[in-house]
Amino acid sequence: MAREAGVSLETASRVLNESYEVKEGTGAKVHEAMSRMGYVPNELARGLKARKSVAIGMIMKNLSDPFAASAIKAAQEVARANGYILILASSGGYADLERSEIENLIGRQVDGLLISPIGSPRSNFNDIIPLGLPVVTLDQPIRDGDYDSVMINNRLSAKGAVQHLLNHGYHRIVAVATRPYLHTSSERIAGYREAMKRAVLEPRICLVESEELLTAQWLSENLFYRHSPDAMICMNWVCTMLTLRGMKQVRKRLGTDLAFLSFDDFELAGMLDPSLSAVRQPADALGAQAARLLFDRIKGKDKNKRRSIVLPTELILRESCGCNHSS
Amino acid sequence: MAREAGVSLETASRVLNESYEVKEGTGAKVHEAMSRMGYVPNELARGLKARKSVAIGMIMKNLSDPFAASAIKAAQEVARANGYILILASSGGYADLERSEIENLIGRQVDGLLISPIGSPRSNFNDIIPLGLPVVTLDQPIRDGDYDSVMINNRLSAKGAVQHLLNHGYHRIVAVATRPYLHTSSERIAGYREAMKRAVLEPRICLVESEELLTAQWLSENLFYRHSPDAMICMNWVCTMLTLRGMKQVRKRLGTDLAFLSFDDFELAGMLDPSLSAVRQPADALGAQAARLLFDRIKGKDKNKRRSIVLPTELILRESCGCNHSS
DNA sequence: ATGAAAGCGCTAACAA
DNA sequence: TTGTTAGCGCTTTCAT
Numbered sequence: 001m002a003r004e005a006g007v008s009l010e011t012a013s014r015v016l017n018e019s020y021e022v023k024e025g026t027g028a029k030v031h032e033a034m035s036r037m038g039y040v041p042n043e044l045a046r047g048l049k050a051r052k053s054v055a056i057g058m059i060m061k062n063l064s065d066p067f068a069a070s071a072i073k074a075a076q077e078v079a080r081a082n083g084y085i086l087i088l089a090s091s092g093g094y095a096d097l098e099r100s101e102i103e104n105l106i107g108r109q110v111d112g113l114l115i116s117p118i119g120s121p122r123s124n125f126n127d128i129i130p131l132g133l134p135v136v137t138l139d140q141p142i143r144d145g146d147y148d149s150v151m152i153n154n155r156l157s158a159k160g161a162v163q164h165l166l167n168h169g170y171h172r173i174v175a176v177a178t179r180p181y182l183h184t185s186s187e188r189i190a191g192y193r194e195a196m197k198r199a200v201l202e203p204r205i206c207l208v209e210s211e212e213l214l215t216a217q218w219l220s221e222n223l224f225y226r227h228s229p230d231a232m233i234c235m236n237w238v239c240t241m242l243t244l245r246g247m248k249q250v251r252k253r254l255g256t257d258l259a260f261l262s263f264d265d266f267e268l269a270g271m272l273d274p275s276l277s278a279v280r281q282p283a284d285a286l287g288a289q290a291a292r293l294l295f296d297r298i299k300g301k302d303k304n305k306r307r308s309i310v311l312p313t314e315l316i317l318r319e320s321c322g323c324n325h326s327s
Numbered sequence: 328m329a330r331e332a333g334v335s336l337e338t339a340s341r342v343l344n345e346s347y348e349v350k351e352g353t354g355a356k357v358h359e360a361m362s363r364m365g366y367v368p369n370e371l372a373r374g375l376k377a378r379k380s381v382a383i384g385m386i387m388k389n390l391s392d393p394f395a396a397s398a399i400k401a402a403q404e405v406a407r408a409n410g411y412i413l414i415l416a417s418s419g420g421y422a423d424l425e426r427s428e429i430e431n432l433i434g435r436q437v438d439g440l441l442i443s444p445i446g447s448p449r450s451n452f453n454d455i456i457p458l459g460l461p462v463v464t465l466d467q468p469i470r471d472g473d474y475d476s477v478m479i480n481n482r483l484s485a486k487g488a489v490q491h492l493l494n495h496g497y498h499r500i501v502a503v504a505t506r507p508y509l510h511t512s513s514e515r516i517a518g519y520r521e522a523m524k525r526a527v528l529e530p531r532i533c534l535v536e537s538e539e540l541l542t543a544q545w546l547s548e549n550l551f552y553r554h555s556p557d558a559m560i561c562m563n564w565v566c567t568m569l570t571l572r573g574m575k576q577v578r579k580r581l582g583t584d585l586a587f588l589s590f591d592d593f594e595l596a597g598m599l600d601p602s603l604s605a606v607r608q609p610a611d612a613l614g615a616q617a618a619r620l621l622f623d624r625i626k627g628k629d630k631n632k633r634r635s636i637v638l639p640t641e642l643i644l645r646e647s648c649g650c651n652h653s654s
Numbered sequence: 655a656t657g658a659a660a661g662c663g664c665t666a667a668c669a670a
Numbered sequence: 671t672t673g674t675t676a677g678c679g680c681t682t683t684c685a686t
Contacts, residue, residue: 013665014672023671038455040434044375045663048678053371055414055435063400064611066393073390076417080428085435087382088415090403101407107367108382108412128365241594248598266595267568271575273600284391340681341656350655372679375662 016041047109056294057087057105058114059098060138061182065237066266068116071138071287075114078291082299084111093179095120103128112294117142119183134297136290140183141308148297150290150309154184157279157313158191161233161261164277164315166199168322170231170259174204174223176243177235178211188235188263204229214242216249224252231259231321240264240276260320274319282311343368374436383621384414384432385441386425387465388509392564393593395443398465398614402441405618409626411438420506422447430455439621444469446510461624463617467510468635475624477617477636481511484606484640485518488560488588491604491642493526495649497558497586501531501550503570504562505538515562515590531556541569543576551579558586558648567591567603587647601646609638 033039047053058075060068072088079086087105091098095118102125105113113129116138126145129135135147142149165173175192177185189205196203204227208214223229234240240262247254254260255274262269265280289309296302317323360366374380383406387395399415406413414432418425422445429452432440440456443465453472456462462474469476492500502519504512516532523530531554535541550556561567567589574581581587582601589596592607616636623629644650 017665026672040430042375042436042663043434044371044380044436045678046665048369048371048375048663048680049665051678063403064393064396066391066396069391069393069396072415073417076390076415080416085414085416085431087412088399088403089407089412090400103367104412107370109369109371244595244598268571268593268595268599271571272595272598344681353655369679372662373681375664375679376681378662 051109052111053109054083055085055087055108055110056112056114056291056298057089057102057108057110059089059091059101059105060116061091061093061118062238063088063090067237067264067281067283070283071116071290074284074287075291078288078295082295084295091116091118093118093182099125099128106130106133112136112298114138114290114294115142116140117183120181134294136294136297138286138290140187146306148290148293148307148309150286150293150311152281152286152311152313154187155191155194157315158188158233158235158263159195160191161263161279161315162192162195164317165231165233165259165261165321166195166201168231168259170322171201172204172227172229172231173201174206174227174229174232175235176206176208176214176223176232176239178208178214178239178242180207180209185235192233192235211238211242214239214246216246219243219246220250224250229258231261233261233263235263237262237264237266254320259322265314265316269316270318272320277318277321277323278316280314280316282313285311378436379438380436381410382412382414382435382437383439383441383618383625384416384429384435384437386416386418386428386432387443388418388420388445389565390415390417394564394591394608394610397610398443398617401611401614402618405615405622409622411622418443418445420445420509426452426455433457433460439463439625441465441617441621442469443467444510447508461621463621463624465613465617467514473633475617475620475634475636477613477620477638479608479613479638479640481514482518482521484642485515485560485562485590486522487518488590488606488642489519489522491644492558492560492586492588492648493522493528495558495586497649498528499531499554499556500528500558500560501533501554501556502560502562503533503535503541503550503566505535505541505566505569507534507536512562519560519562538565538569541566541573543573546570546573547577551577556585558588560588560590562590564589564591564593581647586649592641592643596643597645599647604645604648604650605643607641607643609640612638 043054056079058072060072062068076086087108087110089101089105091101098118112134114136117140119140124143137147137149139151162173175189177189179185180189193203206222208218234243260276262276262278265278269276269278293307370381385399385402387399389395403413414435414437416428416432418428425445439461441463444467446467451470464474464476466478489500502516504516506512507516520530533549535545561570587603589603589605592605596603596605620634
């Protein structure tokens, strides 16, 4: 450390923290010594003393889907702007991994946690969150949890999307979703049900437990053969990708063979032919907002009751739903 | 801490670390006390003592592009498997941010660093890496740096791709790239040059400093008007996205108006019409390999000279290049 | 087999 | 204005 360097002092700390006054010359000498020997303060030791780590943790279900990636990017930027680092973890959608990753992060003394919870009944981490540790959930609130949350209204968004398909005159609308036990999935499906019920139509729901089961063959058997749909809605990005791939394999064409709507928009949706209509989640806004809420708590600006922010989704109407937009 | 709990001991540490022998009963009592009071050891304190943080840092240029996202996901999984956490940072492609983020991570006492360097001449961080800190670079090696690296052969991959276009008989092939000062960009452009030179054709290169300048208007003026190309190759994912968007706006069609090839493949490339031919980088393998190399160093398994791993790319031939694949 | 005590690098309270 | 000292929570000799 700088103490033995050039000058003599544990006052190094003072100049670093700009606490108290330091005589001109001394300060300069310290700075000089620090840069000469490339001194970098040990944040671990600082954190140990200050009882905080200047780090936040973020846990997502899948780090690589574009929605998560945007949220992560936005959250990291906010963290950096606040002088914090972002520790990234993944639950993979499994409750036990979620739990152990949270415990791990707590052991690292993170000052706050951003979690996109699994949301299954088994997913409950209230008991392991230390009192006073700020937590913000993304995507969904947690049962009995008194945390801030930032999400979209999955149910209404799905309902609105299905409503739109209904307005086009489709009757045999199939909803396709993976991992129905996830909160987002179940809410979106609920929205679908509501729309269908209101139209007095039979709900047609194709669920698959895990992504790898959503194959072309599965589509043929469970979707096309059983329902002969005139429209379908996929309930998340992965689902849309896999369905699109499967449909190509079985030579079903969007638009001509059936209408299509995707929950989750992506860069290329507008470039497909027909272009894909989609429900767009403001992924980066979700990440940024969540991080901002978290820092409001961490810095003690926000002492109020829990806040739940619901960001609006946007129904992007392109061609695949039957619209004729040419944007 | 557990000391005041139930029993009396600094032996708590011993049972935690499973060092030394502990009497049956004592061990049980300690465990009981720990779980009863939900004790989680403070990793900061541990790290301070052990002089390591059990954390690695990862710095990418853009956290949200799908290539980075896959690499991050893979690296995080390897880190977790090794009991390490992953601190994620972004350079945004700026040399000064890269530097300050590295310094920040070093202050956090990370045990290793995964960096996808900017690669501009100004990007040189050798001077701030402490002796003995393992570093693995992704995408490119660093000048004068003695680090392990994992990459693809950008130049040859680009050359091969252009060669393929040439074999189709195109002559007016334009290369489009953003941020030419980035190593990956310049290498790919170099590959393009080599292929064109070999065919004794005039190189046609359209560069744009930053992504937001790549607009439809820019495409019209600089690309179509100036070169009237019969084929083009975009040198990275962002570039492909923007170009595709721009072309749609100016009503240029892939396939009929000109052939197209993308450096960087993505989920939907095969679903466009015409489907996009692309150079595929093994993003997750890059991330995983890099992390594995890093842990070989961290755990001292690897004492050898620097290793440079070059992973193979794959030229995915679909339709947009002029091929007639129907996969 | 277990307790006592020193110390990791830093900050903060107190003295000088 | 600057130096001294104790202690953050843990691990690790060294005694017991």
